[in-house]
Amino acid sequence: MHPAGESHKARKMKPIPLHGDSNASPLDTLLTEIRRCTLCADHLPLGPKPVLRASKTSRLLIVGQAPGTRVHESGIPWDDASGERLRTWLNIDKKTFYDETQIAIIPMGFCYPGRGKSGDLPPRKECAETWMPALQEQLSHIGTTLLVGQYAIQHYLGKRRQKTLTQTVQNWQDYAPEFFPLPHPSPRNNIWLKRNPWFDEEVIPALQTRIKKAL
Numbered sequence: 001m002h003p004a005g006e007s008h009k010a011r012k013m014k015p016i017p018l019h020g021d022s023n024a025s026p027l028d029t030l031l032t033e034i035r036r037c038t039l040c041a042d043h044l045p046l047g048p049k050p051v052l053r054a055s056k057t058s059r060l061l062i063v064g065q066a067p068g069t070r071v072h073e074s075g076i077p078w079d080d081a082s083g084e085r086l087r088t089w090l091n092i093d094k095k096t097f098y099d100e101t102q103i104a105i106i107p108m109g110f111c112y113p114g115r116g117k118s119g120d121l122p123p124r125k126e127c128a129e130t131w132m133p134a135l136q137e138q139l140s141h142i143g144t145t146l147l148v149g150q151y152a153i154q155h156y157l158g159k160r161r162q163k164t165l166t167q168t169v170q171n172w173q174d175y176a177p178e179f180f181p182l183p184h185p186s187p188r189n190n191i192w193l194k195r196n197p198w199f200d201e202e203v204i205p206a207l208q209t210r211i212k213k214a215l
């Protein structure tokens with residue numbers, strides 16, 4: 001994952017002020033800075049490899065959790081079973097999903113955080129704290145933000161969220177049109193989806209209507 005002889009520590013650097021190619025837009029410059037980030041390298045078992053995409057014209061923002069090993073490998077966000085299900089929920093094809101002029105894809109943690117006892121670890125907190133405000137400042141055309149999973153919901157809704165993720169998703173209309181809270185589409189949530197048939201029956205059609213309006 002790293003150039004020969006270069007340790008995580010040696011490559012570690014703090015985010016630096018925007019600078020560089022004067023022809024690049026502020027967002028492009030910011031994305032370049034993020035892709036060089038090694039802020040929490042010491043905690044990342046596979047090393048830093050931020051996976052995110054955005055364009056100044058993006059109108060829909062998808063905020064997920066953090067890359068898994070497959071996404072870390074490919075560098076393509078939602079390039080896994082969760083992504084397949086998310087695209088089905090949104091009723092959009094891959095071409096549209098990966099068209100960053102329309103859709104920005106920014107997880108709560110940009111790099112694979114490693115594995116814990118019960119699945120992947122939470123996204124690194126440093127990531128959203130360090131980069132999210134500057135990114136949001138640059139994404140001025142976003143009309144709707146999909147909050148996919150508990151970490152995005154917690155970060156964006158804060159005290160506005162309900163006691164449980166299920167209740168927050170059930171009350172999705174309270175957060176419209178700015179936000180749309182969703183459970184994570186991971187196969188690990190198949191039981192949740194089975195237990196909550198209202199999600200497929202009521203929320204998904206509303207979500208698809210919103211996506212059509214947003215794009």
Ligand code: SF4
Binds near residue numbers: 034039048111127
């Ligand atoms: S997870 Fe975020 S803060 Fe940590 S190295 Fe990757 S981009 Fe930087």
